[in-house]
Amino acid sequence: MLSREIVRNFKIYFIVGFIFTTFSAYSRLILSEMYGIEVLGHPSVSFHVKMRFALLIIFLGSFGLALLSSIFDILIIKRLLTNNSLKIALIIGIPTQAIMIVLIVQFINFLYEHAILYVFGEPAIPLDVAEIVFGVIHLIMAVSLSKLLIAIDRKLGPGNLWKMLSGRFFKPREEERIFMFVDLKNSTPIAEKIGHLEYSRLLQDCFQDFSIVDRYRADIYQYVGDEVVVCWTLKKGLKNDNFLKAFFAFTDLLNKKSNYYQKKYGIDPFFKAGANVGPVIITEVGDIKKEITYHGDTLNTAARIQEKCNDLSAQLLISEPLYRLIEKKEAYQIDDVGSIHLKGKKKYVRLYRVAQINQD
Numbered sequence: 218m219l220s221r222e223i224v225r226n227f228k229i230y231f232i233v234g235f236i237f238t239t240f241s242a243y244s245r246l247i248l249s250e251m252y253g254i255e256v257l258g259h260p261s262v263s264f265h266v267k268m269r270f271a272l273l274i275i276f277l278g279s280f281g282l283a284l285l286s287s288i289f290d291i292l293i294i295k296r297l298l299t300n301n302s303l304k305i306a307l308i309i310g311i312p313t314q315a316i317m318i319v320l321i322v323q324f325i326n327f328l329y330e331h332a333i334l335y336v337f338g339e340p341a342i343p344l345d346v347a348e349i350v351f352g353v354i355h356l357i358m359a360v361s362l363s364k365l366l367i368a369i370d371r372k373l374g375p376g377n378l379w380k381m382l383s384g385r386f387f388k389p390r391e392e393e394r395i396f397m398f399v400d401l402k403n404s405t406p407i408a409e410k411i412g413h414l415e416y417s418r419l420l421q422d423c424f425q426d427f428s429i430v431d432r433y434r435a436d437i438y439q440y441v442g443d444e445v446v447v448c449w450t451l452k453k454g455l456k457n458d459n460f461l462k463a464f465f466a467f468t469d470l471l472n473k474k475s476n477y478y479q480k481k482y483g484i485d486p487f488f489k490a491g492a493n494v495g496p497v498i499i500t501e502v503g504d505i506k507k508e509i510t511y512h513g514d515t516l517n518t519a520a521r522i523q524e525k526c527n528d529l530s531a532q533l534l535i536s537e538p539l540y541r542l543i544e545k546k547e548a549y550q551i552d553d554v555g556s557i558h559l560k561g562k563k564k565y566v567r568l569y570r571v572a573q574i575n576q577d
Contacts, residue, residue: 221431223287229370230283230363237359238275238282238325278325285317286360290367318356373509374436386509389500395454395539396516397464397492398523399427401443411482419482426470433463438511448511451494451542458544464490464533465573489532491523494539521559522568529554529570537567550574 370378401407401423408416420443427445430437434453438446447463454460468488471478475485495515502510522534531554540551550572556565 225370226287226290226363226367227283229366230286230360231279233363233366234279234282234356234359235275237355237362238279239272240355278321281324282318282321282356282359285321286314286363289314289317290364314360315357318353318360321356322353374438386499386501389498389512391496392499393451393495394497394511394515395449395451395460395492395494396438396497396511396519397447397460397490398520399445399447399464399467399488399490400523400526402487402489402527404443407484407486411484415482419478419484419486422478422481423471423486423488426474427467429466429470430463433459433466435459435463446516454494455542455544458548460492460539461533461543461549461571464492468532487532489523489526491519491521491526491534492539493519493522493536494542517561518559518566521561522566524560525557525568529557529568531570531572533571534568535571537569540569548574 366378401420404416407419411419424440424445427437430447434456435447435449438448440446448454449460471486471488478485493515495513495518497511497513497515499509499511502508518536522536526532526534534554540546543549543551552570554568554570556567559566
């Protein structure tokens with residue numbers, strides 16, 4: 218899960234960092250001979266050689282910025298925000314990020330000086346303070362913009378930012394997807410028992426743990442009260458039965474943290490889910506506030522399936538079309554519960570109750 222987040226953040230940091238560093242290098246290298254190629258007495262060096270040399274330095278500098286910043290965000294800042302206030306995260310995070318930027322500039326300077334010596338056989342002209350400050354300013358701008366884009370990407374869902382910018386969702390389009398509605402059982406009695414403020418904190422903790430589904434290539438579509446809607450493309454969801462493994466990984470994590478939830482809230486949260494597969498329409502909606510939304514009977518059916526969990530004594534119910542697509546049916550305990558009438562649907566829907574096989 219952490220590795221996927223690091224990779225997603227790395228891509229944004231690298232792209233933005235590369236653009237800003239290229240601009241910085243262009244303004245200082247091309248306009249003011251930042252790297253001193255002509256000054257070193259190499260007028261015969263072609264423009265293309267200069268550009269390849271500059272791009273090598275830019276690439277390595279951007280790579281270092283992206284790698285350190287993405288790891289820093291996930292392993293340090295994210296944990297600080299989870300366990301501490303925003304103030305603590307900022308007090309620790311801003312100076313640390315500033316130091317990191319200075320180190321990156323020094324790293325680029327180190328590469329530049331040694332690359333000049335290696336390529337041209339003569340020492341490079343050292344960068345003055347103004348040039349170093351110039352580089353630091355560009356990297357601060359790159360990091361700031363990257364963090365903004367990362368926040369937007371997380372809000373829209375991983376990868377959707379680029380799709381929106383490219384206009385992919387401007388017109389409605391049809392896709393085949395797996396949808397799962399996951400809901401907290403007995404939410405009303407729980408809220409009455411522990412109070413609405415503690416109930417809200419409980420949901421925060423549960424949905425924080427729900428992020429484990431990212432390991433199984435799931436896209437979290439939306440949170441609605443005590444319910445979370447998650448989906449997969451067919452390729453990602455069916456591979457290794459990711460859609461089943463994701464739900465059971467979440468429930469296993471809740472079981473492992475039973476002592477934590479009992480101590481903090483006096484309950485063991487229990488989630489039930491319903492899943493379905495089929496065509497959905499995906500599009501961008503809204504003007505003042507834009508969102509990417511899914512429409513179609515596939516979602517409605519998945520929601521109705523989840524509502525039947527209590528009646529059928531099931532923690533996870535899936536539709537027959539989805540049952541047929543399971544790769545390793547023998548790895549789970551699957552019971553045919555028959556054709557069930559779902560609210561709002563004329564035709565009966567055949568459902569299957571799915572549970573993990575006890576490995577003990």
